[in-house]
Structure formats: C-alpha cells, structure tokens
Amino acid sequence: MGTPLGDFIRTKRDSIQPDSLGLPDRGRRRSPGLRRxxxxxxxGVSVEYLTRIEQGxxxxxxxxxxxxxADALSLDPSERNHLRYLTKISGGACSAHTRLAPPRRDVRPAVLETLRLLEPGIAVVTNRLGDVLAHTSGFEMVMGGIGLLDAEEPNLTRFVFLHPGARTFFADWDEVADERAFDLWLAPSIENSEWLAAELAPVAGPDFTRRLHRHxxxxxxVLRLNHPLGYQLRLLRETLDLSSDAQQLVVLLPADERTAEDIGRLRGPSGRLRAVP
Known part of the structure; x- marks a missing residue:
C-alpha cells in the first residue's frame, strides 16, 4: 500500500519532461515523465531506496x-512545504487502525467577535475539510441562493463535488476543485480527511479521487463567481490561519471596481452574524 508521500513523488516525477532538466532523450518508454x-x-539515492519510498x-x-x-524534482516553495507535510503524515499516521471521525465544529467567541467586526463584509470561518462554521451577512449575501448554506452542516467540499450548480457558480471550477481536494491533506488531522474522503469517494466518483491523489x-x-442574479464577481481571498483551532478565517474582497459596484448593488440592510450549529 502506498503513502501520500510516495504518491506525490511519483506524480511529480511523471509530470517532468527529462529535457526540461537537461537530461538526454533515451527513446520511447512505457510511462511519461522522468525515469526513476x-x-x-x-x-543521490539508490533506485531501490527511491522505489521503497514511492511504494510506501x-x-x-x-x-x-x-x-x-525536493531539489531533484525542482519543487517550488509551496510544493516543498507540501512534501515536508506529507513526509510527516506518511510516517505512521496513516495506519489501518485510524479512527475516522469529523472534526469539532465550535468557533471560539473571540473569532465570532472578529466576524462581527467585519460586518457587513464577506467573511467566513471554515476548517480545511470545507465545513462552513460561521459567516457574516455579506458571505450569505454572496453565497445565498446557490444551495451551499441550505444544508444542515454546510460544507464547501461537498458542494463543489456534489452540487449540480457548483460548476456554473464557480467560473474556474477545475481550480476550485483542486483546492478543495488539496486542502483535505491539510485537515485538522489525517483522521478527519480520511473520514470525508471515505464519504465523498463513492458518490463524487473518480474525478474526486484523481484530484485527491494528484497533490x-x-x-x-482570484475567485470568480457567477452570481445567480447575473453578476460576475471577482474576489481576492485573504486568509488568517487559526492554527490552535485547526480553522481559518477567510475574508473575500473585491478584486476590481466593477465587482465592488456589483456587491454594493447586492448589499441590502446589514444582517446579523449567523453561526452554523
């Protein structure tokens, strides 16, 4: 059985063309990318050792x-961080005895107060699984009417992969789907990510599984949204990691003047903060 670390190294190796690294073309081969x-x-390691790593x-x-x-694969800083993270969780965290369970959903009072201060802006508290834990009235204004907040326990990952309207609402659905799949590896714990992946895989199909293991x-x-009322919104995302809570506070800001004007048209009387139970 492989590991997230082995999957990532193998996937990156397969995506690299030898000539991009100045390596000679050795003719046809059975699989694409860089040879092991x-x-x-x-x-500077043996082929046998690399094989053991890739195979878990x-x-x-x-x-x-x-x-x-990381040097040999020419990874960028973000990919290097991910490689180190996968090394950590592959070193025994993915055992057969892992207890699959959802994370906590409570939000600290200080974080809720921060959301209140951000009203009527567009802000949301989530975890890496995509659970929508609390949000401002501005977030409900933008995301209302698409089905996301209709669920008893709203979850962005479920919405992206399972809701029929998600591919229309997110103008760059492929990129958003990659984000949601990638963030499962950064969930509060490996137990949490396996819990949601096990739930989604049978219903979301091979597209979800493929994205999850591509790393x-x-x-x-810029997040581009096709609002149900006909507005095409372009939003910047500023994220504050709440590390001690395994959560994050995301603030969405207009990326251009037109979006700012459209949000002004959408915004009615400021609503109160809604915390999702």
Missing part, C-alpha cells in the same frame, strides 16, 4: 533525503 533512475541519480515501504526518509528529492499545490488566485 534519473530522479534517484539527481537526488519506507515511510521515514531523513530530512536530507527529503530535501534532496497539485493550488495557486489560489
């Missing part, structure tokens, strides 16, 4: 080996 022997040589038979490579693999580090650019 070439990566092993660039990282070695779950605890040293820091030096992890850094050497594509998302760009998180």
């Amino acid at each position: 022997s070439d990566l092993a040589a660039r990282a 038979r070695d779950r605890n490579p040293s820091v030096a080996v992890v850094n050497a693999l 594509v580090v998302p760009r998180r650019g």
